[in-house]
Amino acid sequence: NNTTIQQLNNYYLNRSHHAQLISNLAAMNVSAQLYDFIFAARSNDKEDNALIKATSDAGNVYFGLAFELLKETPPGYEDPKKANDIKYLDRTKWRVVVKGDVTTFYVGVNPLATFPALSSASRGLGFLSLKADCDGAFRRLPLLVRYKNAFYPSYAFRAICGYLDVPPERIVVKPGRTITMKDAKRPGAEAGHDIVIPIDRYGNMVINFIGPWERMKHYNFADVLRASEDQDEMEMWKEELSGKIIVISEVSTGALDVGPVPTDTNFPLSALHANVMHTILTESFLRELSESEMLLIELSLLLIILMLSIRFSSTPFSLGSFAVVGGYVGLAAFSFFYANLIFNIVRPLLIITFAIISIVVYRYIKEEKERNFIRATFGRYLSNEVVEKLLGSPEGLKMSGEIREVTFLVSDLRGFTSLSSRLSPHEVISIFNRYLERMVEIIAHYRGTVDEIQGDGILVFFGAPLAGNDDQKRAIACAIEMQNAMEKLNLEQQQLNLPELSMGIGINSGEVVVGNIGSEKRAKYGAIGTPINTAFRIESHTIGGQILISPSTYEKVRSLVQVHGTMEVQFKGIDQPVTLYDVSGMGGEYKLALLTKTTESFTSLKPPLPITCFLLEGKMVSKTGILGYIMRLSESSAEVSLEGQVEIHSNLKILLSLKATPGLSEVYAKVVSLDQSNSTSSKVSVRLEFTWLPENVKTFFDNKRSE
The missing domain is CATH 3.30.70.1230 (Nucleotide cyclase, GGDEF domain)
Known part of the structure; x- marks a missing residue:
């Protein structure tokens, strides 16, 4: 990342850096090291040999290879790669148990692999290639691709099979249904169990993302690299990373390996492989409904819309249509969060839209006329200078x-x-x-x-x-x-x-x-x-x-x-x-x-009025409330004792105690002064200026001040 580049003062790390990192991680007793890199060609012999030796000594390093993923091999295609590369790929191919037709699986062409000597020293290779959905987002990953009548695993799938001690002969593929890892066993476990991964007809697994990029743990390359300079630091890192699966990748500014995913618009795609491994290890698989299941749902929605259009006039029909849309989206959300089922959202909503379009045409035309009127109306709010200069002439x-x-x-x-x-x-x-x-x-x-x-x-x-x-x-x-x-x-x-x-x-x-x-x-x-x-x-x-x-x-x-x-x-x-x-x-x-406000007099409240305050940050409201009491009250201000700290100029949403003030609405205020004279107390006295008082609360406050 950028921090590593600054610390090492070098944008392009040489292979001796990678060799040292591999050795350090091996000494820290990590379970696996996944390099999101393809070292396609040899470089400096000394650095290459150091990298090969470190990889061989570690015994748990995986490197990448790349394919161009196609639905079928182009007619007359001949692999342009060198004989040595192809020979090594032949040694790394998998023979898995297949039950069904795998011709729908992606075909890999134009392979690009880590150079043979380093590949041979590694634990194995896996392909890094990804396929985006039609909207450009990355939501799924093919676990296996076909190449020259054999299968090659994805980078993440290969590492997980190694981690769970599942050789290729214990992998059962049912195209369009599942990939089963037979007798998968975590390190140190006495007994294993089958892990069944749902896949589509192309061999894709839907990724259950942990969350946005910030939810994942990240470590600076330079920090781990330099840890070997201090034994105490090595021990600290060993305690942190021992037994973990490590992904090494580039996420510095300018890195091209980013793309949109469901949780982020610019997501480092190396983390996509980490999410694949997390999904498999936790067995938190997502399943997409089949075409026949979706067709049944779409026909049901269409029937409901048609019945509403026959039964109701325009306004009730519109409300009913919104209810149908909301109900379907709610069902899809519930199924996703609680049953790990994925409903197609776009296609059913398009069907609903086309079903009601004939009824809303008139309303659309009417609303378009109103929008044009609003545009013309707001033109009056521009000064004459702007109107004359911008709209008065084509120039x-x-x-x-x-x-x-x-x-x-x-x-x-x-x-x-x-x-x-x-x-x-x-x-x-x-x-x-x-x-x-x-x-x-x-x-x-x-x-x-x-x-x-x-x-x-x-x-x-x-x-x-x-x-x-x-x-x-x-x-x-x-x-x-x-x-x-x-x-x-x-x-x-x-x-x-x-x-x-x-x-x-x-x-x-x-x-x-x-x-x-x-x-x-x-x-x-x-x-x-x-x-x-x-x-x-x-x-x-x-x-x-x-x-x-x-x-x-x-x-x-x-x-x-x-x-x-x-x-x-x-x-x-x-x-x-x-x-x-x-x-x-x-x-x-x-x-x-500026017209000055009349000096307001404060009235002491006996007993004080209990409240709960929530900090406002833009449109977001803090989840944790701060308890307090309104001690003194004026027409537009209040002196409050809070049992927690706030900053000057903070915006607050205030809820009055329901027991003391049943049925009253919330109040909004700004902190205009703080009394921090007693620094040892957890309580703080603040002066609030109300920025919004509903009429019922204002009446309530007026009554309290007159008591």
Whole structure:
């Protein structure tokens, strides 16, 4: 891996390195060493001889060979390999017990093997070749291939047969059904048992993956290589690796042996062989349903859909169809997780789709018209400058990208997603449209460009497509006026008997690539670069009514902007903490001040209110809760005693005690201050700012404060 390359200061390891590693692993008493390499030709005699000797002395090293895997031998095919290579392959072929027609098994052509002297010194060879599924993913592996009227085992299967002491004559093949390893016996075991592996007609075994790459144990090549320099370290490694099966492969940056698997999009394929061995050793085999079994299921699904279409009108039919799809997917998931059965998902769902397409055509056309209307509607949210420059002429659609410093404003409504689930669709759209109309009007006044409306958030550019020398000032002034406009908007909400809204805003400046993204038929003026992501991260640290700006923005306006204070936050991927500035006003020509909240008074709760807090990381909620008590309460804040540690600026999901508060919903809050004066206590006192309070919880809190 990259660590080994850095430690050895050499991207290309010589064969003496491999020889030393083999010797070290042998001294550590590993059960088997599987090299995911093909040493096809001799190199330096001294290094080759060292590698051959180490391999011979170890007695448990397996090397790879490769075939081009085909369904049948091409007409007139002649093997181009040298006579010595073919002669050695003849010595390594397997004669297994076959019960059935194996002509459907893959045929290997164009073999490439480890050079003969090293192959002879090894415990054996196995083919490394893989076949991806039609979607490009690797889910299965052929255990045996045919070559010149004999069988050759896969790299993993050969090693496992050696590990379990199963010679070829005790392997029984039933094509399209099973491969049985007779009397398989683990090292040191007195008695063995048969291991029955389900296969398809090509000899493939479906791999039951342990999980993503991170779930597997990995060791640095350099660490094991250098262990022989210290006897104590050798003993430590021996204790760690003794009895294990070791796979040696390259996973450094730039390694080509990667591909998609069910658990990862870029999975080192050497680990696929490890998963094959794990599946066989644990006998956790997956079985795919046969064609006849799937056909029966598909006919049943089609019959159900046809009955629903006859019985119900459009809406109930759609709901029923979704229920059928969900039920089938649920059945497939249950069978996979609890019975190791694999249902075909795609084909039945395609059948269901084609069965209902005639009924949903009208709805599709109607929805397409609505989508076109939405596209036209959102065109109103672009500033006139962008519309004129990008859409006003054909030339505007041909603008190439350019690097430009842009200031990004990101706003987001606090708790709007939860609020939406509690209101009717009409109320949600009405509230959001009123909010959006106010905000877009202010943004246009400060010559900002609404790039995207993402859910309940807005992304705004200042400085593109037309740059100015006051982009940062306009962005901050715009943010202040947007926040101040929320007060009037909330008064209207109260008059309509609707809940109040609160908004957080983050601002960042930096160089990005801007230009038209798309084609002449469908184009969008946009930006690409890290500063956009940083702006979203900054916004995620705000509470309702707050504006946070980055150092890059602050430095441009430090003589004009007023701030309440600063906070240090740690962004993922950035080593040093970043200072964020809490904006309170803007001087100069703007003379704007953020409307201040009335000082809130806290009420002590007697007895304190028990709660359970869960840390929020993006959309993920921690599984372990932290118990605590609300000690004092104000309209939008709380002082809480927690029986566990949290970090400043953490986002929390809070569940009120069901016994004390039956039927109440969860609450969301941000940690705004910590009292760590008593470092010896496991308890910590924190100040929370509520970012979302459902109406029933708000009423409950008001009652508690008035008691």
